[in-house]
Amino acid sequence: MHIHIENDASGPLALHLSRERLQQQLDAHPKLRSHFTLTENSDPAQTAPFLANCDLLWSGRKLALDAFSTPRLRWVQVMSAGVEQWLAHLPKGVTLTNASGVHGDKGAEFILMAALMFNFGIPGFLQDQAQRLWRPTYGGCARGKTVLLLGVGGIGAAAAKLLTAQGYRVIGVTRSGQCDADVARCIRIDAIDDVLPQVDVLVSTLPLTPQTEMLFDRRRLDLLPARAGIVIVGRAAVFDYAAMRENLCAGELAGAVLDVYPQEPLPADDALWNTPGVVMTPHCSLDDHSAYLEGCLEVFIDNLVRYRSGDPLRNQVDVERGY
């Protein structure tokens, strides 16, 4: 059985999986050694013949697979959590597994930080600081405040654990209204409107699917109270950024801590850069290059064992759901 590794030549070397490294991992595993042959490529001009001859694919870059001939391909392991671009081009019969969970630890810390920043009014104080204004406010503790956590997958579940431990009341939101994560309660995604007026912090870890696209349109954003802060670390297209910006400018939201944007890099002339209350990080806050490849590889090795045993794969994307 042949595994092809496709690396992203334009990406950082820390995220390249070398054939040697994978071979080492396979050799170290009693159930995997001597079962696989390997190739590795990072030159897009050479990709086609590799894809034509592999059974399994590890990919560090996005590929529109339907543009290639992939007669033997059965399973693709990708290094991202979001997969909407893969799904749009996935040949029938090919299984897709993603890197969900690998971002969990760092993502959860980022979300906790952002929630606390709202509690301490940091977005507002940054504006005061820019205007050299001394305007103290004496609010309460974060403990007891309400976080609405959209999406309780790898990142969301890790965030729920930290937020709950910190005393936040966490309401999880999932498609089914069920989750195993450490939340006070869990509701269905189509029942959020009733809860929005109670929210202190809205956190989105949602993937982009037909159901989530523009979920937070102007109408839903208007249901949030003026004290609410928004944290977006999932896909940007879940939110109407223009409407969010208007609400921030009007003082109808307390702030937004954002890691993702409708267009990336965010164009230099975008009005978001200096919108009041916006704290921006450039789509990097969940990624830990020192640990990311290792985390993805751990998922892949575990999945190779499952694949050989015929067990269900971890992180298998449900093509219908879209994540």
Next chain:
Amino acid sequence: MHIHIENDASGPLALHLSRERLQQQLDAHPKLRSHFTLTENSDPAQTAPFLANCDLLWSGRKLALDAFSTPRLRWVQVMSAGVEQWLAHLPKGVTLTNASGVHGDKGAEFILMAALMFNFGIPGFLQDQAQRLWRPTYGGCARGKTVLLLGVGGIGAAAAKLLTAQGYRVIGVTRSGQCDADVARCIRIDAIDDVLPQVDVLVSTLPLTPQTEMLFDRRRLDLLPARAGIVIVGRAAVFDYAAMRENLCAGELAGAVLDVYPQEPLPADDALWNTPGVVMTPHCSLDDHSAYLEGCLEVFIDNLVRYRSGDPLRNQVDVERGY
């Protein structure tokens, strides 16, 4: 026995203790009811006769007691944690108890937030945002990083608990090198120089005493690595702010999250307002007006019971140590 309540007319009403409220608390307590008479004042012109006739004083404002005649006064309960201004004017034989611990919960949350902000490079990204620069960095988790926690009193101990739970390696610093708080280890304040080069986050909750004044002079600030962030929530005079500012401007520190300043309110022309990497809150981040009076009153009632039983008081300031 007579208790006088001195309120601060210029302060918020939420921090005024009314005679009725204290009376209610006394009446509700079997060991305290019918043992005390009460007066209340917030007019500085009327303070002297009240002080001349009380045995115990609750004070919501700073008083230079040596300027008054206080023949019967035995004990003062103050609403602040820092007491250097009280000590400079304390008559011999008068016991001073402070509000140490009342700031703990909110202070600990603030410190955790600030530590996380450094981990995610927020001070640097705020500068990039102001210049509309997209420059991602892909660092690791906060877990495992080193926090040097100067002062392990009420706020410090609460912060140690949260930081340790979050996976930080917390090194406590006390006068004695001992503490009961949740730290990886504790060192003496005169042994910090060796540790400074390892620090990711330096947090000061220190009171102002002869030993702490200008403890962080230029020499000690220069021992911190360029990756280090500084969080100051104790007394400002522990730090050489001018030297800290120079190091921030030179990129020799990652940032500073500050709640206290050499002069407050910070003058509008102070260079600190727009120093790179500085995130400022106007001396309010540890104060929770909705819970603060209640917290102080809880200390006072507990102390009244101890006083009547002849037990050692809680939060008694050691005049020699200065806190």
